[in-house]
Amino acid sequence: MEELLRFGIVGCGSVAAFHAQAIENTSGAVLTACCSGNPQKARTFAAAHGARAFDTLEELLAGPVDAVCLCTPSGLHARQALEAMAAGKHVVVEKPMSLTLEDADRVLAAARQTGRKVCVISQLRFQPAVQAVRQALDAGAFGRLVCANLSMNYYRSEAYYQAGGWRGTWAMDGGGALMNQGIHGVDLLRWLMGPVTSIRASVLTRAHAIEVEDTAAALLEFENGAVGTLTGSTACHPGYPRRLEICGTEGSIVLVEDALVRWDLPIPCPVPVGEGANSGAADPNAIGAAGHTLQIANFVDAVRNGTPLLVDAQQGRQALEVVLGVYASGRTGRTWHPETP
Incomplete structure (x- = not known):
């Protein structure tokens, strides 16, 4: 054995x-x-x-x-x-x-x-709905990709940040709504849509007494020619589930958290289409352990x-690069482009 x-x-x-x-x-x-x-x-x-x-x-x-x-x-x-x-x-x-x-x-x-x-x-990459989208992309079912829209309008209370002295700090959290709560959605966006070639962003702290952002928005361009929008927040009471739309010339999908709610592609959907319940929009402990x-x-x-x-270390770096690109654009007011290897 x-x-x-x-x-x-x-x-x-x-x-x-x-x-x-x-x-x-x-x-x-x-x-x-x-x-x-x-x-x-x-x-x-x-x-x-x-x-x-x-x-x-x-x-x-x-x-x-x-x-x-x-x-x-x-x-x-x-x-x-x-x-x-x-x-x-x-x-x-x-x-x-x-x-x-x-x-x-x-x-x-x-x-x-x-x-x-x-x-x-x-x-999230391991969830059947996300795997179905990845397979449809690989099969060319979307046609030419046009745009992707990622919305992560979450809520965290002031008590959440006060409960852990490291939360909301640059030194130990490294960022806010995107680096902590939003990086899962960013990882999906990067994995499904491919490399990001430019980011124009606004990064704000709207509601919490923290060092880092609780709200961010960005316009992205992808290597494949598609464009995208990204919003992330922990200041949106009561908090809504993460929503990702991917649209192409031949079809589109909508993912809400780990469930497909729309499958408008010219191939059959291999998983059920309907609302999912696995949401950490307002409670980080509500996600369950199935994906882990x-x-x-x-x-x-x-x-x-x-x-x-x-998801090896190289894959983890890719999501991190996008989050840091949003921060760089928000900090400088200029469009961010990835460094040439």
């Missing part, structure tokens, strides 16, 4: 519960360890999930783990990923993988040098059998 891939979870906040459930749901995986900046929180989490609590990341990395899930504040992701790979561990890192492209490139380089697997949590489970299963398969990761 093949040995189980042993996971350690770093950071025992709300998102860690989704990782623990995903590991428990995945054949070939077992949660053996956890640690937190708050040792009591780690002990409580360990008792709930049958794991061993460690006081520090260093102690956890020296313990019985093959891979780590980084569920810590965003500003720690790159450094902890590098530490884990240096200790010989594979890495699952929550979004965003880092706060800068320079740190993202350091993680990519370390993955190449060590041969360790690194995946970035972008669980699919992504952890892909990760285990990649480590054990060499199956390609659907």
Whole structure:
């Protein structure tokens, strides 16, 4: 019998519960360890999930783990990923993988040098509705792509930001409505529509006492000639589900969160069309663990059998580049273009 891939979870906040459930749901995986900046929180989490609590990341990395899930504040992701790979561990890192492209490139380089697997949590890609859209795009069912419109008009209370001292800060959150809440939608937009060649954006703080933005809007141009709009906010009470429209000369679709609500393409839809309930528009804990489970299963398969990761570190960098491009345009008032490799 093949040995189980042993996971350690770093950071025992709300998102860690989704990782623990995903590991428990995945054949070939077992949660053996956890640690937190708050040792009591780690002990409580360990008792709930049958794991061993460690006081520090260093102690956890020296313990019985093959891979780590980084569920810590965003500003720690790159450094902890590098530490884990240096200790010989594979890495699952929550979004965003880092706060800068320079740190993202350091993680990519370390993955190449060590041969360790690194995946970035972008669980929406694994949902059947999103997979159906990807397959339709690959089949040319949209014709020539014309435009895409991404709307993420979420709501977070002032108490949400005050509950974690790192939230809403440049140093540890790296941004606001786009870097934290909106990067999942940005990842879908980038994955489905392809490379972005220009961004013209406005970035504002409208309602919260935070350092970073709670509202942003951008006009994008894609390498394939299509255009797009992107809006993201945490100031829109009561908060509406994420909506993504992709339109082409031969057909179009509408995704609301992880469900298809319109499929106007010249090929049959392989999944049900209807409203979905998996929305974190007003409550980040309302998303469920189904997507994380699919992504952890892909990760285990990649480590054990060499199956390609659907969202590896390079893919995580692509979404980060778009978010940072929006920030750069909003900060300078100029159109952003990607740097030539």
